[in-house]
């Protein structure tokens with residue numbers, strides 16, 4: 001192994017590999033994390049009006065319990081078992097509404113509680129392909145929501161965000177805001193709120209669901225951005241460059257924000273290195289896997305380069321509306337998104353109304369780089385957009401074939 005560069009030796013803040021990273025952490029190269037006060041829930045949800053509120057038992061609660069660090073576990077994606085036509089799922093729907101060409105599909109007329117295992121497998125595949133899938137008017141309760149999530153993978157328990165007051169629901173993540181706390185819009189840039197959930201975990205989430213149980217008549221929308229589309233938008237040279245990189249994802253700022261709010265941290269924060277481009281194990285499509293919420297540093301390149309590249313990718317996620325879908329919730333709407341291939345954010349325009357939602361979060365596999373995916377499967381990982389163009393017989397644009405040399409430009 002190459003000699004480990006310590007902070008003193010390298011002098012320029014270059015971090016090369018995991019061993020170097022660990023050393024750098026020991027040397028406190030990365031200890032300058034700002035804290036993050038989470039706007040997605042109120043840390044001080046009181047008991048006001050609880051008698052009248054049917055979902056008071058799901059209001060935020062922060063149990064004082066301590067959990068061990070997570071270890072790697074075996075997961076198999078249900079999408080592998082799905083029929084690619086998804087005929088069982090689609091034939092049960094009154095309507096299949098694609099919301100944009102790139103991301104987001106709404107299935108109308110399905111009661112999720114009635115889905116067979118075959119239909120759930122097809123749902124996993126549809127979510128993997130479309131990034132996020134919506135259903136309205138779903139009566140399923142949180143136990144049924146957890147059962148479906150558990151079907152997709154072993155459930156994640158969040159180290160810091162609230163769980164419901166009702167005992168036995170430690171795997172549920174509560175989103176809650178009401179009149180008691182006015183979200184401070186000036187505390188955040190809208191860019192930094194974009195995230196994929198808990199990407200600092202060794203096995204971050206896969207087919208995640210959020211059901212809104214109480215929500216405003218308008219406002220409180222959620223937006224998702226496609227990592228496949230971001231990858232596809234890049235030039236071949238940029239794609240190849242990013243495919244060779246890894247990045248550090250950190251739980252520290254989130255934990256520090258909780259600590260500062262006087263909340264108990266149930267599992268110590270961790271930092272994990274993941275590939276910058278990951279391949280979805282079922283679709284085989286390449287997706288950019290960095291997010292403003294948790295990705296701090298591209299490894300093995302100068303810090304200025306890491307900052308510039310991450311900043312570029314973060315702005316594309318947040319600003320390129322062609323990658324995005326925006327959903328307006330009604331009470332009993334539920335979204336299933338594939339946290340491996342999309343990022344998301346929410347609007348905070350609904351105060352003083354109450355917005356209350358419950359999330360169930362299955363663990364996915366450890367993120368796999370293009371190189372690892374290709375050597376494990378013997379298949380070639382794909383650019384989703386090129387696959388679509390090929391399917392439709394559309395010519396691939398010059399910008400996707402490689403840079404032209406601009407000959408004669410300066411002659």
Ligand SMILES: O=C(O)CCC(=O)C(=O)O
Nearest residue numbers: 040175197210222346359
């Ligand atoms: O409030 C929302 O719409 C999204 C909250 C969130 O990021 C999550 O539950 O993962």
Ligand SMILES: [Fe+2]
Nearest residue numbers: 195196197344
């Ligand atoms: Fe989230």
